[in-house]
Amino acid sequence: MKSKRTLSFTLVVALLAALVLAAGVALWLGPDSRSAGSREGDGDVLIGGPFTLVDQDGRTVTEKNWPGQYLLVYFGYTYCPDVCPTDLQRNAQAMVALEASKPAAAARVQPVFITVDPERDTVAVMKAYVTAFHPRLVGLTGSQAQVDAAKRAYRVYSAKAQQGETAADYLVDHSALTYLMTPDGKYAAHFSSTVTPEEVAARLGDLVR
Ligand code: NI
Numbered sequence: 001m002k003s004k005r006t007l008s009f010t011l012v013v014a015l016l017a018a019l020v021l022a023a024g025v026a027l028w029l030g031p032d033s034r035s036a037g038s039r040e041g042d043g044d045v046l047i048g049g050p051f052t053l054v055d056q057d058g059r060t061v062t063e064k065n066w067p068g069q070y071l072l073v074y075f076g077y078t079y080c081p082d083v084c085p086t087d088l089q090r091n092a093q094a095m096v097a098l099e100a101s102k103p104a105a106a107a108r109v110q111p112v113f114i115t116v117d118p119e120r121d122t123v124a125v126m127k128a129y130v131t132a133f134h135p136r137l138v139g140l141t142g143s144q145a146q147v148d149a150a151k152r153a154y155r156v157y158s159a160k161a162q163q164g165e166t167a168a169d170y171l172v173d174h175s176a177l178t179y180l181m182t183p184d185g186k187y188a189a190h191f192s193s194t195v196t197p198e199e200v201a202a203r204l205g206d207l208v209r
Contacts, residue, residue: 045186045187046155046187047153047154047155047179047181047187047190048063048073048153048154048179048181048185048186048187049063049153049154049185050062050063050153051063051114051140051146051149051150051153052142052146052149053114053140053141053142053146053147053150054123054140054141054142054146055123055126055138055139055140056123056126056127056130056131056138056139056140057123057127058123061138061140063181063185066110067183068108068183069108069109069110069183070108070109070110070180070181070182070183070188070204070207070208071109071110071112071179071180071181072091072095072109072110072111072112072178072179072180072181072204073112073114073154073178073179073180073181074087074088074091074111074112074113074114074176074177074178074179075113075114075115075116075150075151075154075156075158075174075175075176076088076113076114076115076116076174076176077115077116077117077120077121077158077172077174078115078117078120078121078125078126078129079117079120079121079171079172080171080172080174081171083176083193084176086193087176087178087193088113088133088137089133090193090195090196090197090200091111091133091134091178091191091197091200092111092133092134092137093197093201094197094198094200094201094204095109095111095134095136095201096134097197097198097201098201098204098205101201101205102205102208105204105205105208105209106204108183108208109180109204109208110136110138111134111136111137111138112137112138112140113126113129113130113133113137113138113139113140114140114141114147114150114154115139115140115141115147116147116151116156116158116172116174117158117172118141118142118143118144118146118147119144120168121139121141122141123141126139126140126141127139154179156174156175157173157174157175158172158173158174158175159172159173159174160172160173161173176192176193177190177191177192178190178191178200180203180204180207188207189203189207191203
């Protein structure tokens with residue numbers, strides 16, 4: 001009897017330990033939805049990493065293509081009816097504001113738009129799209145595998161949703177955070193859709209040095 005009770009106790013302890021471990025893993029893996037605004041990095045945020053993609057002029061680029069630059073990274077797709085154009089417009093307005101208030105800082109920020117829909121967002125489509133927002137906005141596409149790798153690095157979620165009448169007519173659900181990355185590729189801050197252009201410009205002005 002005694003050994004049976006000990007066994008049960010051991011099982012309960014093991015189960016509790018497994019639960020705690022599972023909760024910890026879930027927290028560690030889970031998306032950061034805690035702050036609506038931006039947050040300074042502590043060096044431990046696992047966002048970002050190497051990527052190889054194709055820019056709006058058809059050149060193959062990696063994250064090392066902009067030495068000394070902070071990257072302002074946004075993932076989305078050009079056929080997006082609402083969120084992407086709004087966020088990209090916000091980021092463009094923030095860049096214009098920063099160019100006016102702190103031109104040296106603005107010159108060190110490279111805005112980047114990475115598509116999650118390379119099937120429709122070809123080099124030509126990206127070129128027409130990014131030039132409508134900001135003269136320095138870079139648009140990146142690539143093979144599905146290249147885009148998937150970039151999405152994994154930035155922990156971006158996206159999935160085809162709501163199919164329209166033709167195969168080429170669909171919406172894409174996707175996470176919509178803008179990331180500021182330091183010149184050495186570390187996460188510095190993120191901005192959700194609710195942050196205003198003025199707030200983004202102010203944060204960039206504080207963080208870029
Ligand atoms: Ni979108």
